[in-house]
Amino acid sequence: MPRREKSPNKSRGRERARSKSASRTKSSPTKSPSRRPVTRSRSRTPSRPAKTSSAAEVVIQEVNQVAPTPRTPSRPKSRSPSRAAQKETVVTKRTVVTSVVSSSSGQEQAAHTPVRSSSRIASLIEKEKEASYLIKEQMKSEMITNMKTPPPSAPKKKEKGPHYEFMGPIGAFLLIFLLPATVYYVNMACRKTKCSILIVPSLPRNFVAAFFDTEACLIFFGWMAFQALLAVLPVGRLVDGQPLKSGGKLKYRCNGFLALVVSLAGLGVAVYLKLPVTKVVDKFFKLMTVATIFSFAFSICLYVSSHFVSSKKLAPGGNSGNFIYDFFIGRELNPRVGPLDLKFFCELRPGLIGWVMMDWIMVLKAYQETGTFPPNLVLVTVFQTLYVADALWFEDAILTTMDIIHDGFGFMLCFGDLVWVPFLYSLQPRFLLESGFTLPWYCLAPIVVINLIGYMIFRLSNSQKNLFRKDPKHPVFSGMETVPTQTGRKLLASGWWGICHKPNYLGDLIMALAWSLTTGFGHIFTYFYPLYFLVLLIHRERRDNEQCAAKYGASWERYCQRVKYRIFPYIY
Template sequence: MAVTTRSRSRDAKRKGDTSSVKSQQPHGREKDVDVMEFGGSIGAAGIILFSHTILYYFWYCLEFNEGGLSDPGLASLFTAPREWKDFISDVVAKAATHCYPTLYAWKIYLTYVTLEVLLAFMMPGIWIKGYPVPSEGNQRLSYLCNALWSWYAFLLIGLSFHISGVWRVTELADNYGAVMTVAVIVGNLVSIMMYVAARIQKRENRMTGNFLYDLFMGIYLNPRIGYFDLKMWAEIRISWKLLFFLTISAAAKQYELYGTVTWPMIFMVTAHFLYTNACQKGEECIPTTWDIFYENWGWMIIFWNFAGVPFVYTFQSYYILKQEPYHFHPLLHVLHFLLLFSAYYVWDTANSQKNRY
């Protein structure tokens, strides 16, 4: 239970209490009290640290242990702490060498992001109205939903580049660690930029006054360049297309190495294609979701859009790549795909019906 008076709100800010504070609307207007989620600034700091750590830990496991979990063992944390110190030092040293953000990695990632921006402005689509936004005077913002055509164009461009040899899709798998670091840097920079932009433009929304927590949760609800909505664009185009891009790169690399693409890899390509395609074709359902209508665009969403989702969620694809080709019994493959398509149909249809109801 969080019952907060105005005086307690001031005391909370002085004492660093993260339970609840009075939030501020633009121009200092107070809004209803919001409870600080995720454990306040301490929890936010922990999630930020964990989010960076898990990316590089998964990368380390893939590159140096064929995807198997690597650590000295929980017991040694107390009995032989030096082993953990040496392990962490090894991870940091290898990441500094193999995940260094090279100029080529920057070109790959920024070219991808730039292409997605251009397609968002150039491709045809339909206009959708969102919910009335209280912090915008109950204005209903308009959204140009052209993700599906942008998706088709993206696939055609990528395929033509790969076939023509202009740029091979395997380059992404070959530069996995370096591109991941670029994504991490961009995610952090965009988060800071959005915080600063909200303060400069006086567009603060549900701001608590705790810098780290506000950076983490965000204080900018609807960051836009004209009609171009940055939050919705990043949520479905940067994260999920890059996820599919990474998995396709893993499949292409497997074929390059072994002359075959195994059924487990085909399963991952299919699953990631279905989900990414669903996000693009159902873009008009997104303006009414909680992410767009209520959540501010802060570090929590931005970092995981630009780096966390694509690189963490493709761990399975790269785990398969790191193994020698293997095949299960054909009936097991059939069962896997039946479960996949059945689950996908229920999930996709139910969410579509829920939005249109």
């Protein structure tokens, strides 16, 4: 049979079918990694440079992140996306790539008409840009507003008012006039013929002549200059003071005992040369007036000069802002003139040494008048000389007292050092000189014992305190009880300081009682010193207790539970 030839129409149909199947195969994603996606092959054009295709690859990756190929999670078996989704993705990617490539190459491309999905994505991108722009503008406006508007400050704590002592400004104002009045009243009420608190002393007709003269001024200022010269001599120990608020420590020349010895030796030379040294006793009230006027003038100068120093040099309690109170307490903590520390100098030199010099001149005057040395007068003078010599021998111990480290140098300390101490503490010797009162030896012997007991308690307790402050790890304290504090220091709760808070005050008061016992029991005014000293030391102990409670907190409470008594064991 003749061979049948294929119809050209049929062959054309088969070719069309094959081309359709081939096109379907190319358009559908393949599992083989070697084949490339249709979108990537269509995006290449022979006329475009190679770097355009790399930029397009970057853009395609970004577009894939924005509009990934949709998947149908409900049909896990069918991994191929639908044709509609495939076409939509291809058209979207081609549109974005074309626009990016045309903008990067700078060549004008024909406008493409994107489908609905590509326009939706373009609008989303535009909205995103607009939203980010609005956020940036809002952040800028907020930053500008915050710069103009100050940040809200934390609620301020209520500032505490100044801590007043001595009943505050009113008490300070009264004491400025009450202290000088007390010195004059006590000395005028206790004279040769009378010594009673019930008798009001009469004022002399010529008040100025009785209480002031030029010779008294020369004696007073000559004495002050002589003691200042001894204080600045480069002789004696140079001791560091306590740490200051401003940082560092001050240096102090401790040669007070030498100044006492030189002063007593100078008195002996004056007696040997038969100089009229007893004029000091004759001009007692005139010297007291000069010292009082100088104390007021000196305190005013100290107050004015304190306004020209750094705030770090001011005393903790003397910077209240109240003129009267600050003038009384003292604003500046450690005023100095060259190498001379004014407060340290006045605390021990002119007042204390002047007190002892006054006592011995009274003994000399009694000898000139009677030809004998009254035993009462000599005994009380020896007691008081021992007391002052002890203070000057241990001169560096005063650097840790409240007067030096806490109180400023104002009227309170200035008047107390230069007037109160020399002209009131010498009351018993002056009474014995003017009255001629004596006691038999069997009455004086127990008084000597009482004074020695008081001095032993005073000296041993102070020595124990000073040694513990210098070296808490000394072998002497190995078996003693201490209370640790948050400041790193320890509180001694054994030995003398385990009996009461202030055993040195107890010894001080016992000695003060012995001094007044030499005057007998007939006059209450001669016991002014121990009575006043009792009030003073109780007040000082309470001030110190407040400061220690604020400084040590719970540690001080534990110390007070261990040591229950303040000054007098089993009493107070």
